Amino acid sequence: MEREERFSFIARVPDEPGALHRVAAIITEFGLNITRAQYDQRIDRETVFFEVTGDPERCSQVLDHLDRAGLLQTSLPRSRILKLYVYLPHQAGALAAFLDTVRLGGANILFIDFDERGRHPERVTISLNLDQNGVVDDLLGQLSSAYKLEVVEYDPTGRHLDDTIFYVRFAQRVRELIGDEADDSFLLRFLHDINHTVQELMNRGRDPQEVFANVLSAGQTLRKTSDQGFYADVQQIVVSDQVTLFCFQMPCGGNVFLLKAGDELVLVDTGFGIYHDDILQMLARYGFTDLGQLKRVIITHADADHCGGSGLFAVPCYMHPGTLEVIRQANRAYGSRSEGSVLEEVYTTMINLFSGFTIPEDVHLFSSEPLGTVGPFPIVGEVRVGDLHFQVLEGLGGHMYAQTYLFCREAGIFFTADCVINFDSLTQARRDYSTLAVLLVTSVNVDSDLARTERQAILQIMTDLGTSRGQEERPGLICGGHGAVSVLDDHGRLIPYGAVTHYAAKE
Structure with missing residues (x-):
């Protein structure tokens, strides 16, 4: 007789039709029972929380399968936000070449604004998400050698991340409260717990953003009063x-x-x-x-x-x-x-x-x-x-x-x-x-x-x-x-x- 235990994990799914179903199908294929699922696009468009029950060995197989499919969240990148003004030459393909440099530099674009008929026809305003300090320096070096640019803002805390990666941003705020020694596996378990609270209080009519704010306020107030x-x-x-x-x-x-x-x-x-x-x-x-x-x-x-x-x-x-x-x-x-x-x-x-x-x-x-x-x-x-x-x-x-x-x-x-x-x-x-x-x-x-x-x-x-x-x-x-x-x-x-x-x- 198989042992039944309870397991929890966080899935990372692309914002596209059928993505969530792929995860559920894999869980079902290995005979596990889904006992909790929480996903809210208003909070984070790619993060889904699951609890399942079933045989431990089969759960391990599910996690391995999801990981290989790129559907399992196992880490929390320490994102850094870089906002730039970049001045492009007025020639065909200039924007495409610039974007290719950004891609090769390992940055994810969060925001871009470019209009040749606007007030600054030669300027691109862009916000980038980078997950390592070294990437920031390397990318700036590559861009500055090819373009005139201005650093408008650099946010190493990730507070200005958009809500497509809300939980990454929230985890970084938690890191500020408890110290950088907290590893990703610990923070992922903590996020799972907090999400469960949010889910329960949402079912009682509470605003999820208010709940997240109250969690952070509890920790921040303790820090401020010590x-x-x-x-x-x-x-x-x-x-x-x-x-x-x-x-x-x-x-x-x-x-x-x-x-x-x-x-x-x-x-x-x-x-x-x-x-x-x-x-x-x-x-x-x-x-x-x-x-x-x-x-x-x-x-x-x-x-x-x-x-x-x-x-x-x-x-x-x-x-x-x-x-x-x-x-x-x-x-x-x-x-x-x-x-x-x-x-x-x-x-x-x-x-x-x-x-x-x-x-x-x-x-x-x-x-x-x-x-x-x-x-x-x-x-x-x-x-x-x-x-x-x-x-x-x-x-x-x-x-x-x-x-x-x-x-x-x-x-x-x-x-x-x-x-x-x-x-x-x-x-x-x-x-x-x-x-x-x-x-x-x-x-x-x-x-x-x-x-x-x-x-x-x-x-x-x-x-x-x-x-x-x-x-x-x-x-x-x-x-x-x-x-x-x-x-x-x-x-x-x-x-x-x-x-x-x-x-x-x-x-």
């Missing part, structure tokens, strides 16, 4: 006789919390991996120059903006067993009713790539057996920091499977991860970035009904806690995964607690 563009909003709160809490709101991602208890430092969440060096510089500015005092990192859940930098800290990293599994599966919807969502899986791949996600090595897992409950939440562990005793609570899986919370009843502190957030405290820039995730996955919660149930339960716990605490005591602190550390007012609204100061890398 290094010299990095900043944070900061709260410093004395929460007990021995412990001071620092809340650092990242530009685009989840909060990073630091608990200082004497000579011991404990982190709750790490932010995106791309921010790691920026966070270290920020901590130094606040006096934390000796990270040898950092004893533990506690991770609330597996989203990249909360644990993407966890592998960069050389200390034990504590998390729920399910969180480790979500990281391993690279699918933020793992363990939820949305597990099969293409949008969730591809978004995880995308954001992990753009944000420099690093997998922790020294992992310590909380219990999978409940030690009791707080409200509807199982207690799966305990954490002591100075004179504070936190219960580790397992969420219900609304925002993400295995999301955990830290609750200290005595001190009145609840680390609520992404279940309870003071959205009113978010800056417009942070709201805009959060909106990108919503646009790409439709909801940041893998189960919105459960997420509402969890939020109501946490707010009720904190409301009851406030009632039981004396008037002279500090209000209960809600430390959300984003936004300011807040307290509940008499109307149940979240109000930022204490002073919020601003940190900027440039200052």
Whole structure:
């Protein structure tokens, strides 16, 4: 009995009748089943995405057959755009001779404008696509020896490529975000994933160009807000006789919390991996120059903006067993009713790539057996920091499977991860970035009904806690995964607690 597996590849077909059918016929000839095909001439006139199921050996034969027929895309040329004014002699065959030189020079013509009765009868305006640096120099040398010419524009990024090779252009924009070390096979797989998201969202009425723009915007914003563009909003709160809490709101991602208890430092969440060096510089500015005092990192859940930098800290990293599994599966919807969502899986791949996600090595897992409950939440562990005793609570899986919370009843502190957030405290820039995730996955919660149930339960716990605490005591602190550390007012609204100061890398 033949094994059935799923395979994906990208076909490169000429823009002519019957070309797409040739690919489908080859797939069918070898007994494979096409489970996904996506082609849209409005995006790219020659690129088709396929997923097939069938025997691995037969799939290998199909790919070989398509490759030999020139119908398989196996590389992504690093195109460069050269725009020239070339002045031709007024004689028969001059244009043909010029075009022949261009062809022999290995350039593809993207645009040409020539009119003997126009304003510049002797001038050809031409845009060329060249895939190697050396080709540019050689071609210019050949042309300049035969013609008077002017270089109008040279674009080594390929941003001005026309839409006949849209995915080549898109891949080059991705290269700018993740570095030139990404090989073509990796980028082709990434393009296949992004195309699957585009296909799904197009079926929901979304504009494909908007989806591509949102993907790039997610990566570009992370780059712009790292290094010299990095900043944070900061709260410093004395929460007990021995412990001071620092809340650092990242530009685009989840909060990073630091608990200082004497000579011991404990982190709750790490932010995106791309921010790691920026966070270290920020901590130094606040006096934390000796990270040898950092004893533990506690991770609330597996989203990249909360644990993407966890592998960069050389200390034990504590998390729920399910969180480790979500990281391993690279699918933020793992363990939820949305597990099969293409949008969730591809978004995880995308954001992990753009944000420099690093997998922790020294992992310590909380219990999978409940030690009791707080409200509807199982207690799966305990954490002591100075004179504070936190219960580790397992969420219900609304925002993400295995999301955990830290609750200290005595001190009145609840680390609520992404279940309870003071959205009113978010800056417009942070709201805009959060909106990108919503646009790409439709909801940041893998189960919105459960997420509402969890939020109501946490707010009720904190409301009851406030009632039981004396008037002279500090209000209960809600430390959300984003936004300011807040307290509940008499109307149940979240109000930022204490002073919020601003940190900027440039200052």
